[in-house]
Amino acid sequence: MSSRELDDYRSGQPAQLADVLERVLDKGIVIAGDIQINLLDIELLTVKIRLLIASADKARELGIDWWEGDAFLSKGNGHGELEQRLRKLEEAAGLPTSEQQESSD
Amino acid sequence: MIAPTATLPRKGLGWYLYGVAAADEASARLGAGLAAGAAQEVELVAEGPLVGVASRVSLEEFDEQALPDRLSDATWLEQKIRTHEHVLERVLEHASVVPCRFGTVYRGEVELRRFLSERGEALEAALDRVRGKVEVGVKAFVDRDRFAAGRARQNDDIRQLEAQASTAEGGRAYLERRRLEQLVASELERFRGEATDRIHTRLMSAAEDGLVLPLQAPELSGRAEEMVFNGAYLVTADRVGFEEALGSLARDIRDDGIDLELTGPWPAYNFVPEELGAG
Numbered sequence: 041m042s043s044r045e046l047d048d049y050r051s052g053q054p055a056q057l058a059d060v061l062e063r064v065l066d067k068g069i070v071i072a073g074d075i076q077i078n079l080l081d082i083e084l085l086t087v088k089i090r091l092l093i094a095s096a097d098k099a100r101e102l103g104i105d106w107w108e109g110d111a112f113l114s115k116g117n118g119h120g121e122l123e124q125r126l127r128k129l130e131e132a133a134g135l136p137t138s139e140q141q142e143s144s145d
Numbered sequence: 146m147i148a149p150t151a152t153l154p155r156k157g158l159g160w161y162l163y164g165v166a167a168a169d170e171a172s173a174r175l176g177a178g179l180a181a182g183a184a185q186e187v188e189l190v191a192e193g194p195l196v197g198v199a200s201r202v203s204l205e206e207f208d209e210q211a212l213p214d215r216l217s218d219a220t221w222l223e224q225k226i227r228t229h230e231h232v233l234e235r236v237l238e239h240a241s242v243v244p245c246r247f248g249t250v251y252r253g254e255v256e257l258r259r260f261l262s263e264r265g266e267a268l269e270a271a272l273d274r275v276r277g278k279v280e281v282g283v284k285a286f287v288d289r290d291r292f293a294a295g296r297a298r299q300n301d302d303i304r305q306l307e308a309q310a311s312t313a314e315g316g317r318a319y320l321e322r323r324r325l326e327q328l329v330a331s332e333l334e335r336f337r338g339e340a341t342d343r344i345h346t347r348l349m350s351a352a353e354d355g356l357v358l359p360l361q362a363p364e365l366s367g368r369a370e371e372m373v374f375n376g377a378y379l380v381t382a383d384r385v386g387f388e389e390a391l392g393s394l395a396r397d398i399r400d401d402g403i404d405l406e407l408t409g410p411w412p413a414y415n416f417v418p419e420e421l422g423a424g
Contacts, residue, residue, distance in 0.1 A: 055230070057223060058361050059282055059408050064226045067414035068164075068246040069271065069421060 160190070160251040161202040163232045163244070164412060165261065165268050167276075168196045170240035187232055190254060192261035195268055198236055199257060207250045233412040241276045243268060244412040267421035275417065278353060279382050279410035283391065284366070285344055285374035291402030292336070293329045298400070303328055336401070340373045344394065351390030352378040354416055373403065377415040384410065 168191050190197040205211065215221050229247055236242045251257040261268070296303055306328060310321035341357060349355050355378040366372050380387040388407075395405045 055408060056367055057226075058366060060226055060230050062358065062361070063244075063411060063414040064229050064247045066246075067417075067419075068244040068412075069417050070246050070249075070419055 157204050158201045159204045159207065160197075160199045160254060160257045161207070162249040162251060162257060163187070163198045163200070163229055164236065164242045165245070165272065166196050166198060166236060166240045166242045167269075167272055168194050171196045171198070171236065171242075187235075190257055190261070192258045193265055195261050195265060195272075197257055197261055198232060198242065199251075200232075202250060204250075204252070207248070212248075234410075237279065237410065237412050241272060241278070242412050243271045243275065243417050244414050264421050267418075271417045271421070275379070275413040277382050278379050278413065278416075279384070280413040280415055281378050281380055281384065281387065281407060281409035282358075282411065283344070283348060283374070283376050283378065284361075284372060284406045284408070285340065285398075286366075286368055286370035286404050286406065287333070287336075287373050288370050288402040288404065289329075289333070291400075292333060293402075295400045295402050296329060296332050300328075300332065303332070337373050340403070344374045344398075345376055347394045348376065348378055348387070348390060351387045352380050354379040356415060358415075370404070377411075379413055379416045382410070 166189075171189055172191060187198060187200050190199050206215070226247060233242055233244050251260070293303075298304075303325065306321060306325040310318060310325055313321050345355065345357055355376055358375040358377055360372045360375050363369065363371070378387065391405060391407060398405075
């Protein structure tokens, strides 16, 4: 087939983030042993990161707010540090914060 | 979630490993000057017949405590992930590469070299499998209107219903429309079931290997049409045979309202062992 025809099947550059994520986070060799950092529970984490990447405001439109009171992400952070950070991010993005949403519920 | 296998120094520089290539291919053709970004230089750490493609990174940045926060930072994560992919794509232009998963960090050069030498055999086997080959992605999307029109040409019931609906009036016209919509929906359901096998079989005949990946939701795929297929294939680096097969498949299913999208070439993420064998 001609290169002109092929162009019809190629998506534009750069690569869609979803395609990059599905490879870089999910695939490739995982080295265990004398390495320092091991990402465990990668599937669960990836699902969550994908939702976040889909952009926080879009996620809210879709009613996705997994980060609120999430035991998985809060684990080991203690004192709700992550929640606070997310609240800051939400404020910075001009979104209603988790706190506001809780009180309005 | 994060399992450190040794007590980490909290400061200083470690090595982020993007992937592993053959020393004779990579060193000769890549040389110096593989820049990951303005601030990050990529180095080839040679050990025997292999090189690790790596960058010095701040251990603080990839610190166990900080990482959960970092991973929740979409901007940070996107930048790191795109860097990872960009570096490997640059390597792929010159040499075959076994890609590592995101977040592979070594405390020091000694540890990185020890990995390359101790797991050398398994790494070389993985490298042999992808030598001279690249991964490509193929996604298929369905356009509902074109699908209905295409099916109408093949399906007598749909054609008949369309004719009746176009001549009927009032309440009967509405009922005929509804029946037509239901028939198209069930045809689409049936097609979806067959599409995976049909597309995958055709593409496998022109590939070294391949697998079906989970479908992406519309908010991630970036397209309004529904995704009906997502696959990855290991193909020869010139991709000629595969692209011919893809073109012929695309022509055959275009009338069904199916559009194909080709991505890549990618490093063979989907065709390296998840964990290296004991060898």
